[in-house]
Amino acid sequence: MKKLIYCVSGTEIKTDVFSSSGENVTLACINALSDCTSTTWLYSKHSSSVTVELIHGGIKNNNIERAERLSLGSNCSLNIYKTTEDDRGQYICLQYVNEQKHGTDEQVFLYVLHVSPSSTQTEMRSGSSVTLTCQLFTYDNTCDHLVLNEDLQLFWVNQADVNLPTDSRYQILSSGQCNITLTTTLQNEDNNIEWRCLVKMKNEIKTSASYTVKFMGTKSTFYKNNFRRLSG
Structure with a gap:
């Protein structure tokens, strides 16, 4: 697995992550706060698809189809176990403090x-x-x-x-x-x-x-x- 990290327009951080099917992948949240209770992870497979909330306030959403293959790492990263082609897409890591967005949005594009x-x-x-x-x-x-x-x-x-x-x-x-x-x-x-x-x-x-x-x-x-x- 390889990843590229670069800033976009000064307001976002964009990361490209390459994986092979069946591999375990970790998507880093670079600007996450220490306890992860402020961390939210969003996902969309396509720009026209519905955005799904995977993690909210550091807690995993267990009502989604692939919940058993997702976990939150100690550094607020998103772990995906045994990736499939259906895991490809855009992942966004956000920080909320007192219900207000904090810091820089982080976009991670996963290619499988x-x-x-x-x-x-x-x-x-x-x-x-x-x-x-x-x-x-x-x-x-x-x-x-x-x-x-x-x-x-x-x-x-x-x-x-x-x-x-x-x-x-x-x-x-x-x-x-x-x-x-x-x-x-x-x-x-x-x-x-x-x-x-x-x-x-x-x-x-x-x-x-x-x-x-x-x-x-x-x-x-x-x-x-x-x-x-x-x-x-």
């Missing part, structure tokens, strides 16, 4: 990377075809903004972190700026091989999600998705 098969793979073996879809789920058109202004890109790489080529062996197609698919016909040496989808911004890796091939008849399950946290 997810890799999935195009269909259930029940007979994965040499000679069979597999299509993997990698998508970065974002808030509204934030993806377009990051691509144009921050040089955000998605890549498929092999276990040696070398970009997979687009050729007769690998067909790599983009469907929109934040959606990239990999289609290939499996060979004998592909059993237990791992392919990773990377999110890069200005040539810096922000997060990644991986897919490990498991042939039919192995002791493991037919396939599994592994999500790797990148720090630094």
